[in-house]
Amino acid sequence: MSNRISVQLFGITREIVGSSALTLDLPQPGQVGELLNNLKERYPALNGLRSLLVAVNGEYAEADQPLHPNDEIALIPPVSGG
């Protein structure tokens, strides 16, 4: 049973990680907050951002939202459109 989570990266998070997508093999998919903590440990520069949100299937997600292997997951650094 694979718990492979893939995460899309944009803007400054893409530059921090050095790739436009990340794949993580986790013991369990877990929750949004756990994924964020995991990524902030691997890439400490993420801690310096003004905010860092996670979108799941195109919607902003709360920290306690559970993740599933087929979810479309993206890191959302502070937006600056317009």
Added chain:
Amino acid sequence: MVSITTDPIDMNAAYRYVSTDAAGAITFFFGTVRDSTNERAVERLEYEAYDRMALTKMQEIADEACQRWDVRKYAIIHRKGNLAIGDMAVLIAVATPHRADAFDACRYIIDTLKQQVPIWKKEIFEDGQVWVDAHP
């Protein structure tokens, strides 16, 4: 209609799209690329979008504007890719029977877009690059 494009934004096409006999007012907002930030000369901007989510959010904002005001037609167009000084980065157009609704809905759409829609811009200076608002 909402859209994200790498092509230059066509304001005349947007005007034709929102024109309707029911409108007594049409407002436009154009966001354009400014030549400086904090007195530092900007060379160009690079815009990046999470297209799927950005389009969903733009549509939600448009739907909310239509709930709050008597909007008969609207266009929300954001450009991405490399933009030069003076280029149009975003266009909002709103057609309503009366002008107050057109001003208020247009202001709401651009303000909310800037807060919620996953689009990012990087300012390219002569001596460096900055993702706008990324750091405290």
